[in-house]
Amino acid sequence: MQIAILAYPGMTALDAIGPYEMLRGLPEAEFRFVWHEPGPIVTDSCVLVVGATHSFQETPAPDIVLIGGSIPATMSTAADDGVLTWLRKVHLGTTWTASVCSGSLILGAAGILRGKDATCHWAGQRVLTTFGANPQRDKRIVRDGKVITAAGVSAGLDLGLWLVGEIAGQPRAEATQLCIEYDPRPPFDTGHISKASARNKADAVLMMKGMISARDAGAEVVAGSKVLWANVIDRVRRRSAAKP
């Protein structure tokens, strides 16, 4: 079973890494982190670098496709013809097409959510409708046929665990949950917009805006297999040191 995770510049790492750790509970899963070409990808923190291992061209028939979200780069990725063409093509043959957070907007831009129930980060629910999807804002994960979308960032853990259950059965999922010790006990209770105060929401919007401008200020793509690692790190470090 081949699992292709989109690795794109500006992505939010946890969106991808949460489900990836859960899906490792599938027997004989082969993971690929895919982008236009293999190479280092700088995530939305501008500090964490992850590796794309395979190109789109090399990955024409994954069994599962997973698209995470981003604070600053969702819409640019959703306007990337190479991404959309690949997504439309592989979606025809997937067993599951999945997204976390604003990754559903990239699926939407590819036309995959037209007429479908779907979810997204709470801040992106309205945008879903522009792609013809029916937002399900109170659900943590939403399944419509073979398309499964999750709410914001950390919802990818629930999505990944649910998928393990669907694919490999409940005993395997239960063992995975125990391996990952996924027995969450958040010290606060403002994780869903319905539980958050007006202040929580205003503060969260401000934080996200700050992350967008930090990224915009240093926006650049460092990718490609011919990159010397030192060059990637130099850029990351310079940007990090230049922070206000």
Place this chain on the structure above:
Amino acid sequence: MQIAILAYPGMTALDAIGPYEMLRGLPEAEFRFVWHEPGPIVTDSCVLVVGATHSFQETPAPDIVLIGGSIPATMSTAADDGVLTWLRKVHLGTTWTASVCSGSLILGAAGILRGKDATCHWAGQRVLTTFGANPQRDKRIVRDGKVITAAGVSAGLDLGLWLVGEIAGQPRAEATQLCIEYDPRPPFDTGHISKASARNKADAVLMMKGMISARDAGAEVVAGSKVLWANVIDRVRRRSAAKP
């Protein structure tokens, strides 16, 4: 506020990425992924590559140190003199020294947990006592002075959010929780050993053993800033393709 996250070959990515996403809610946090030298680090899946951005030598005085765990590489990292020397030195000046999962065993090996309450992944609780720690197996996160340890893998999200609250106050932590939409709803309920069946436990142990042998079969360190990215990716891909 400088936050240094240990990035070591064989690490479990979610152990580090969970708290990292939460800690990004701290105002003016400067993140560093540290190792002997900057360069690409192949995690325990043998597929996911993350970047170490700074060396130990360049990072003598972080405010927060965070050590994640690993399935196959905890004990080799806990026997790495360079890691232990750095940890002992920086711990003297940290505001918080933190671990997730079996990362506490690395703190233990550095002598940091002697006489302290601490926790670990359920499978590593007993080993904690060999380092003079007092295991608290029923707690998700354990604070003893400035040392804070978390249970397995996903417990890093709770640890990270708790730390944001301690450092920046509850409103900031609440906004962070909303940004990350951390309103977990696991589809099963076997995340704590006390809730798991004998079969769940046997299955989980088998899965973890499988991950250890997969890693041992392909164990190698790819690191260093002079590495061409293509070489890292080539190795990762060859190993992935050679999987049984």
